[in-house]
């Protein structure tokens with residue numbers, strides 16, 4: 001264990017959905033704390049940009065495009081990481097989709113895609129990385145979930161279903177892979193200021209309603225999720241696995 005238990009020196013992390021928002025912030029904070037980071041999203045130019053920023057700030061990173069719904073792309077992501085850095089210590093399943101905002105009865109056709117991106121892909125990537133995560137007996141999986149896993153919000157039905165499933169997937173990973181020294185935890189953010197949630201925070205009435213229910217009285221910033229991810233990726237959280245960590249300004253209280 002390094003002297004500062006939050007440091008990630010020598011470790012290699014793959015972060016999906018890392019071209020912007022929460023994922024980009026996680027990639028940057030991991031690199032600032034010594035990790036070699038593989039920055040991934042669907043667009044090569046976008047991940048190259050974040051990787052270049054990290055390198056310009058003295059960190060180590062490179063970008064690999066991968067649509068997480070494409071098994072071959074995920075395998076390429078894992079293989080390229082091994083070719084470049086020779087190991088995988090940390091997987092952050094952060095990419096997600098929410099193609100519908102509307103009544104449940106009109107969301108049936110979208111359910112399969114949502115489950116594929118938000119639930120199947122995290123399991124598939126973890127499975128592909130499993131042999132490498134096992135190698136050093138301290139692999140880490142972080143699944144970026146949501147407060148929507150715990151409450152039903154009108155219009156977000158299928159998304160909530162997928163995040164509830166992701167929470168249980170996290171617990172199952174923790175249960176089955178603890179024997180390999182692998183820890184799996186989920187982060188459940190409330191409203192964070194990113195492109196993904198823009199429809200919510202840019203609507204004045206909706207924002208007002210949301211803030212009224214939030215004890216801290218404000219929405220969150222991507223860095224506030226990334227710092228929690230750093231804790232969960234590092235030895236600072238060595239005895240935590242199967243946890244569902246809220247970062248929601250208190251809205252679920």
Ligand code: NAP
Pocket residue numbers: 016017018019020021022023040041042043046066067068069093094095096097117144145146147188189190191192193194195196197
């Ligand atoms: P964001 O700013 O929109 O970023 C989403 C990232 O995912 C981008 O890098 C996007 O890049 C990538 N992406 C999207 N679909 C992908 C796919 N199929 N394959 C690979 N990459 C994909 O979103 P965010 O708010 O940071 O969200 C990150 C995570 O936080 C998600 O799991 C979301 O459910 C969760 N979350 C967010 C909030 C919030 O209020 N923002 C609240 C709770 C939970 P490309 O377009 O280049 O692929």
